[in-house]
Amino acid sequence: MQNEGPRYRQIAWQLKTAIEEGKLGAGRRLPSSRVYAQELGVSRVTxxxxYGELVAQGWLERRGQAGTFVSEHLTLKPVAVEPTWFGGEEPHPQPFQLGLPALDLFPRALWARMMGRRLRTQTRFDLxxxxxxxxxxxxxxxVEYLRLSRSIECLPEQVFITSGYAASxxxxxxxxxGQGQGMWVEDPGFPLIRPVIAREGITLHPIPVDNEGMNVEWALANVSDARFALVTPAHQSPLGVALSLPRxxxxxxxxxxxxxxxxxDDYDSEFRYQGKPLPPLKSLDAPQRVIYAGTFSKAMFPALRTAWLVVPLPLVGAFRELVRQIACPVPIPGQQTLGDFIREGHFWRHLKKMRVxxxxxxxxxEEALLAQGFDVVAQQGGxxxxxxxxxxDRRLAAQARAAGLAVQAINDWRIAGRGTPGLIMSFTNIVSQNMANEQVAALRRALT
Known part of the structure; x- marks a missing residue:
């Protein structure tokens, strides 16, 4: 990587390299200088x-109020059209990118002060x-958060901290x-967890989802001998329906x-905008057969790499015996700071702000999509x-990704054949109505 020279030239070199390697395709819109400056932690002038240097060299072109784009007159490497599920390589979120909370809303200064306080006051035992x-x-x-927010009664001994959903x-x-056993999974459902399950020697049994969630009756009639069921009952991923009380x-x-x-998997139950959510399965778990999995990636930020499990009391011994061999992988200062953040009420205030x-x-x-003639599915949260x-939808989603728009096809989330076509997209990092209008207009162009 080029580290010599003024900062603006380093940024220009990085952008030029991304264009040459095909990571930024011809016609790709770049973020505004203000947004990009905030993400990089530099001044807008930088x-x-x-941008100005690359415009002068012909790599970029200005289009007035529409913004700055990669020049369409360049001969570039083809842009990959495989799904970029959660990004990670881009210097800023891609339009509609799933799995990311609103990065601009997290109180970074407060978090830095709390982390600094923990580091200043740590003892030798914290090492x-x-x-x-x-x-x-x-x-x-x-435990206290779950008791108040999700009506789940448990003990700290039942909680295990992990480095993410896959680790959980x-x-x-x-x-x-579980090796050699079967697992019911929602179809469609979150695709990135399937390889993790398969590596543990589990057979996946796709169970259809309708407007009441996973079709349990269908599962009982067709694969009743499974040992596990993986469900997102509060807000099914990706269709957004809730698992009905009878089911x-x-x-x-x-x-x-x-x-x-x-x-x-209670991945985003904190974000519900209409009505009262149904209680989690864990709160109804008199027979002690539910393992509750949560994460801070959606409510705070993914780089925190912290998730948790609440296991039934009879399983605590087996889980503790296993984690003795691997230990908790999340650094202690981060865990301590996160505990302070929740206990001092900052987590509640952050969630309240995020919901608004x-x-x-x-x-x-939604208004931008409707204005462009799209049919938006009504959902109550997420x-x-x-x-x-x-x-x-698979072909159309690939076209959109080739244009730099990180939408995903519902049929890419299915296991058993194809169903009703649709596109999945996130709105968390859209910061204005104008941005929504621009991104949806770009989506309409990419699809047609």
Missing amino acids: VENA ALGDVCGEMALRQAI MSLILRALN RRQLLDWAMHNQAWIIE HYARRRRWL IQLVVNISGD
């Missing part, structure tokens, strides 16, 4: 100078490995000796009578929305 299950202060804070899933399946009872009854385990902004940002995107379309 970014303007970098040791710590509890293999996770810091007790953080686990206690999660691996821990569950290893602790319960929740069916699922709990099946687990109790078959000695099976339900893995409840997300309701507005969802409305901006950090993404679904648009019904006609035609091959």
